[in-house]
Amino acid sequence: xxxxxxxxxxxxxxxxxxVTLRCKPISGHDYLxxxxxxxxxxxELLIYFNNNVPIDDSGMPEDRFSAKMPNxxxxxxxxxxxxxxxxxxxxxxxxxxxxxxxxHFGNGTRLTVT
Amino acid sequence: xxxxxxxxxxxxLSEAASLELGCNYSYGGTVNLFWYVQYPGQHLQLLLKYFxxxxxxxxxxxxxxxxxxxxxxxxxxKPSVQWSDTAEYFCAVTVGYSSASKIxxxxxxxxxxxx
Numbered sequence: 001x002x003x004x005x006x007x008x009x010x011x012x013x014x015x016x017x018x019v020t021l022r023c024k025p026i027s028g029h030d031y032l033x034x035x036x037x038x039x040x041x042x043x044e045l046l047i048y049f050n051n052n053v054p055i056d057d058s059g060m061p062e063d064r065f066s067a068k069m070p071n072x073x074x075x076x077x078x079x080x081x082x083x084x085x086x087x088x089x090x091x092x093x094x095x096x097x098x099x100x101x102x103x104h105f106g107n108g109t110r111l112t113v114t
Numbered sequence: 115x116x117x118x119x120x121x122x123x124x125x126x127l128s129e130a131a132s133l134e135l136g137c138n139y140s141y142g143g144t145v146n147l148f149w150y151v152q153y154p155g156q157h158l159q160l161l162l163k164y165f166x167x168x169x170x171x172x173x174x175x176x177x178x179x180x181x182x183x184x185x186x187x188x189x190x191x192k193p194s195v196q197w198s199d200t201a202e203y204f205c206a207v208t209v210g211y212s213s214a215s216k217i218x219x220x221x222x223x224x225x226x227x228x229x
Contacts, residue, residue: 033217035219042219042220042221042222043204043219043221043222045156045216045217045218046218048216091157091158094159102148102160102163103148103150103158103160103206103217105157105158105159106157106188107156107157108157
């Protein structure tokens with residue numbers, strides 16, 4: 001299994017631009033999580049899905065952030081418009097049966113907004 | 115609200131020293147507990163987990179953790195650290211059941227090992 005695949009690995013964009021981060025979970029996993037990691041705030045849960053349905057998006061910081069999971073093998077996290085304070089590493093993780101199983105993380109997308 | 119506290123933000127040890135990293139959570143119900151490790155430049159990986167049974171769990175690379183329910187704690191230990199243990203360590207707790215379950219991470223503890 002290739003594990004959780006995220007793209008791109010690095011993204012540099014200018015303030016105001018739209019940014020789309022992509023994630024392919026491990027096949028068969030029914031939970032998908034989006035996390036943001038910064039030095040100041042640590043690892044924050046943004047949103048998670050169960051069977052492609054968003055369950056809890058209370059961690060999404062603002063309306064500029066949106067996430068979708070159109071099918072079991074793909075999810076996107078979009079920021080529009082992006083701001084410098086969005087600069088962080090964004091991790092996608094998947095698991096089978098949610099909290100009863102450990103998370104498998106992707107390698108993350110390092111986002112820099114200038 | 116549920117939370118996970120890791121009181122040590124940065125720990126510096128010499129090789130062969132013993133390690134204990136603290137983790138406390140606030141949730142009165144059933145929990146599943148995890149420790150993850152993030153080596154420099156890499157993603158998080160599972161170190162060990164506790165679901166039920168023996169409260170002393172052993173993980174990879176000589177790490178272990180003890181669940182003390184009365185103290186709401188799940189401290190990570192290693193009797194003798196190595197330089198390669200330099201990493202960031204995250205405690206995580208799952209609260210809730212089934213589709214409502216949610217994994218909450220602590221803020222992490224950065225471990226630096228002096229060779």
